[in-house]
Amino acid sequence: MKTSYKELLDAVKSCSDKALKRAIRKAVEEKSRYVAERIARTESARACYQGLLKDTRDASDVVAYRWVESTWHPAEDICDEYATVDAYGLGPGIFPKDKAPELPAHPHCLCHYEKVYASELGISDWRQIVEDNLSEDLQPMYNRTYNR
Structure with missing residues (x-):
């Protein structure tokens, strides 16, 4: 994600519309991937915990x-x-x-x-x-x- 943000800053400095559009798209995609990964990881852990509770409740x-x-x-x-x-x-x-x-x-x-x-x-x-x-x-x- 840091790399895509650095590329975005470089594109802003270059004043190239094409480079800026590409860098924005890549930064948004990387941020979306990160958020999706965080949600998947966190909810998987929650599901495992709920399974443990159900398995050991009685x-x-x-x-x-x-x-x-x-x-x-x-x-x-x-x-x-x-x-x-x-x-x-x-x-x-x-x-x-x-x-x-x-x-x-x-x-x-x-x-x-x-x-x-x-x-x-x-x-x-x-x-x-x-x-x-x-x-x-x-x-x-x-x-x-x-x-x-």
């Missing part, structure tokens, strides 16, 4: 989700916090099913959840741990916005 052995950052994660954002916070005493990035942040967390988000089984936690009363560790400080984290 699964009593799945008690939590672990936030897993995408390997394609170029900038620090809310995902880094979700992956490292131990807000409920279950471990870093682990959220009880009913307390898990929604995916995607932002446009282009490719992070996902792993299922966490009660046997994995090795805790007999994980619900009490969640209640004991419920943090009042979480709400500001959930309300943060990041631009991408």
